[in-house]
Amino acid sequence: MGEDVQISDSELVQRTQSGDASAFDDLIRRYTPRIYSLIYNMTSNHEDTNDLLQDVFSKAYRSIKGFQGKSSFYTWLHAIAVNMTINFVKKRGRHYKLSLDDLDSGVHNDPDLLSLTERATPDRDASLSELQQKLNEAMMKLSVDHRMVVTMFDIQGMPHKEISQILGVSEGTVRSRLFYAHRQLQNFLREFKQSSK
Amino acid sequence: MSEFDEIQRLLRLKCYESPGPNYVDETLRQFHRRQAAALIHRPLWKLALDRFHVHVQPALTSPHFATVTAFGLVLLSTALFLMPRLTPAGKPSAHKVVASSANAVAQETMVRLETPSLTEPLPISAQSSQTFSPRTAATPDLEFVWLLSKGNLTIKSPEPGEVVTARQTDTPRYVIDAQPVSYEACISF
Numbered sequence: 001m002g003e004d005v006q007i008s009d010s011e012l013v014q015r016t017q018s019g020d021a022s023a024f025d026d027l028i029r030r031y032t033p034r035i036y037s038l039i040y041n042m043t044s045n046h047e048d049t050n051d052l053l054q055d056v057f058s059k060a061y062r063s064i065k066g067f068q069g070k071s072s073f074y075t076w077l078h079a080i081a082v083n084m085t086i087n088f089v090k091k092r093g094r095h096y097k098l099s100l101d102d103l104d105s106g107v108h109n110d111p112d113l114l115s116l117t118e119r120a121t122p123d124r125d126a127s128l129s130e131l132q133q134k135l136n137e138a139m140m141k142l143s144v145d146h147r148m149v150v151t152m153f154d155i156q157g158m159p160h161k162e163i164s165q166i167l168g169v170s171e172g173t174v175r176s177r178l179f180y181a182h183r184q185l186q187n188f189l190r191e192f193k194q195s196s197k
Numbered sequence: 198m199s200e201f202d203e204i205q206r207l208l209r210l211k212c213y214e215s216p217g218p219n220y221v222d223e224t225l226r227q228f229h230r231r232q233a234a235a236l237i238h239r240p241l242w243k244l245a246l247d248r249f250h251v252h253v254q255p256a257l258t259s260p261h262f263a264t265v266t267a268f269g270l271v272l273l274s275t276a277l278f279l280m281p282r283l284t285p286a287g288k289p290s291a292h293k294v295v296a297s298s299a300n301a302v303a304q305e306t307m308v309r310l311e312t313p314s315l316t317e318p319l320p321i322s323a324q325s326s327q328t329f330s331p332r333t334a335a336t337p338d339l340e341f342v343w344l345l346s347k348g349n350l351t352i353k354s355p356e357p358g359e360v361v362t363a364r365q366t367d368t369p370r371y372v373i374d375a376q377p378v379s380y381e382a383c384i385s386f
Contacts, residue, residue, distance in 0.1 A: 019251070025225055032221045041211060049216075050224075057228055058235075132214075135207050154208035185204050 009073040016064050024064070028057055031074060034156065035081050041151040042085045042144075043092075044136045052088055056081045071165070079166045082148065089144050138188035146181035149174055 007026065015023035035056060040049040060077055067076055139147055148167070152158045153174075164171045236244075256262050 028225055028228060029221055032224050036216060037212065053224060054227060054231055058231060131207065150208065154205055155211045182201060182204055186201065189204065
């Protein structure tokens, strides 16, 4: 398992293009968590995320022979995931069912969580779950385009330039979408905080 | 802490969301199952194309195989080009065979008619001495003229300068060259 950490993406891609299917398996192991996070934050549904994830990797495997290495493999894979997710969400419309995933155990030590929940109820698990749910609901109220930039910038920590390349828009458009999305989320969560007091 | 900062911290916490510890392995297994299912349900022509790309195409692109294939194609095209033109030495061509057979038939007919008999009926094509058309280009070497003389049939070679018709020179073909009765010359007794 530690062996694939030393192997670069470009080498794994070349081996896959040569017909080595196990090299693509290593790529799947490497990027499943991040692609899953992207799709889940757009759909907020575990089953839909699972299906989309399989579709993304299937499409990537079929198209990998056309990958010329002009961008990084992750950027290329991410673009596939973004396009397929946007198409899926737009087709699904507003009919969705929220499902919550478990949070990793490391979240309990996160300083942001500690500062957020210290003023809430003593039961941190309950407040954390509630916050998670409310944030997911607020995210789903955003439009697809705004939700995507929030997911890529705020959740996955991607820079504005990379987001603009993947989405095919200018950096200014990315920034303006982010600004608008943040304002919307503030309004949604303000209502929740007022109601919880 | 401003509301904006609070929002951003909340959003950052979402990166801790994960589907479970074994999700990656399960995703991989599911991916393999889908690939196997897709292979089974692929149309035959796609499978054949994939096998061609994997097994045959690399061999075709090798220099040795390309040379052998090119040489074989050259041989085949040369053989196809030369085949119709190949004829054994001394074997006459088609048109010469027809002319010689026509001469043979004419000669045979001429021999048969040298001894006419009054009791033997003459073929209709032999009963006319009329000329209908000038000599054509394809006339055999042997020329003869049929004369009707009270049942006697004589054959003579044409005199120099004499006009010989195609009907007179041609070998009689009773079915094709037979004249209708209305065109036959009146027999004078």
